[in-house]
Amino acid sequence: MPDRILVIGAGITGLFTTLYLSENGYDVTLVDRGDISRGTSGKFHGMIHSGSRYSTNDRESAIECIRENARISKIASDFIEDTGGYFVALNEEEEKFGDKLMEGNKKCGIETSEVDPQTFIMDIEPRVSKNAKRVFRVPDKIIHAYEFSMAVAAESIMKGARILTYSSIKPKDNGSVTISDGTNTKNENFDTVINTAGPWAGIVSELFGSDELKIMPTLGYMVVYPSRFVNSVINRMRPPSDGDIFVPYGGSTILGTMAIVTDDPDNPQVEEEDINDMVQEGKLLIPGINGIKYSRTYYSSRPLIEDSSGNARSTTRDFRIMQSSDNSKLISVAGGKFTTGRLIGEEILRTVCSRNGDSFSIPDIDLNSSYSRFLEKFGSGKYSRILRSIQGRTGTIDEERILPSVSAVIGSMIDEISWKEW
Incomplete structure (x- = not known):
């Protein structure tokens, strides 16, 4: 009988952990107190990093x-x-930093090319400041996080995993865990508990009797503008700082980010003055936002690894997997980014298999076809009517808005399938 594994946290790390463990024959249950990709993985800036922001430090x-x-x-x-993404220097100090950035990118294997600033402003990004003195192009990209996450979730269900959203967990004295969504309740024994709860991982670790995991939850604030006035990711050519990046996402533009270390990842602690300071900094890079009112702000709680500096900017964005000495069943992860969520899932699989003496494989799964294969398998029954209605918008003015709706329906299907087949 395969090991029974409980994964806690349905962000991108928990989803890939669930997918890879299920693919390798483990009996996996993933639980989240909210929806799939509702926490940090649904609240970042939507960027797949080239690594350039970190290549120097x-x-x-x-x-x-x-x-x-x-x-x-x-x-x-x-x-x-x-x-694509661009790093833009606005002053002499940033120009000089460009040499360091180019060297760091080269050592990390990040393809980087220098672009003439005037050509860049005239032909590529005309809203960038005319003060641009130096410009580099790097392979930054945008990912539609919710739809991507739901594809990983759908693939996991097809591999036999269970994903239970809006559910609580309660460890029992006898070693079992009670899982409940308020309507359905199960009390189960698991061979392994994997804590991928992001900025809440320290809280989850303590819930399972271990205080070894040290997380430094950091609130990253972002400002959303209701129009897309850049077509590339635009970065300041300097070490990561507040108000130094613009990201085009759908029909919007996101300005980020401001980092604030907090004791409570559920409690946003920001002053309007701080947001205004970030906006003022952003105006130096894209002066045109001076006449555009932002539509909203939001924040993401980042699960940074605690270090002695307590500085959110200098702390590594790498990740760490820990096997608890207080609870032999517990494996926790700290750190990481959405960009590296797949890699962390792979490394957790390696950790579990190494501990169990099991072999494993990590195939390249075609996530582009996950929706169609999932709906072919599970799309009949009570969801067929709403799916037919959504898919009927193909060829209409709303065609580009279909996928998020399908994703939401698949999310409901996943939860129902998981409880029903458990």
Whole structure:
């Protein structure tokens, strides 16, 4: 009988962990207190990193990013917009930093080319400041995170996993775990518990009797503009800082990010003055936003690895997998990014298989076809009517808005299938 594994946290790391474990024959249940990709994985800036933001001070993370950029683009191209990214220097200090950036990118294997600033402003991104003194092109991309995450979830269900959303967990003294969504309740024993709860991973670790995991939850604030005024990811040519990146996402543009270390990842702690300061910084890069009112702000809680500095900017974006000495069943992960979520899932699989003495494989799964294969298998019955209605918008003015709706329906189907077949 295969090992029974509980995965906690339905962000991109938990989803790929579930997919790879299921693919390798484990009996996997994934639980989240909210929806799929509702936490950090649904609240970042939508960017698949080239690694360039980290190549000068966090090289291992940069290398992971560029490798995963290529891997994800291969298996899930339908969810990715290859916008490219640019680093722009606005002053002499940033021009000089460009030499360091170019060297760091070269060492990390990140393809980087220098672009004439005037050509860039005239032909590529006319809204960027006319003060641009130096410009580099890098392979940054945009990913539609919700739809991509749901494809991984659908693939996991087809491999035999269960995904239970809006559900609570409660460890019992006898080693079992009670899982409940308020209507359905199960009490089960698991051989392994994998904690992929992101910024809440420390809380989950303590729930299972371990206080070894040290997370530094960091709130990353972003501002959303209701129009798309850049077509590429635009970065300031300097070390990561507040108000230094614009990301085109759908019909909007996102300005980010401001980083604030917090004790409570569920409690946004930001002053309007801080948001305004970030906007003012952004205006130096894209002066045209001076006449555009942003439509909203949002924040993402990042699961950074705690270090002695307590500085959210200098802390690594790499990840760490820990096997608890307090609870032999518990494996936890800290750190990482959406870009490296697939890689972390792979490394968790390696950890589990190494501990169990099992062999494993990690095939390239075609996530572009996951929706169609999932609906072919499970799309009949009570969901067929709403799916027919959504798909009937093909060829209409709303065709580009179909996929998020299909994703939401698949999410409901996944939850129902999981409880029904358990």
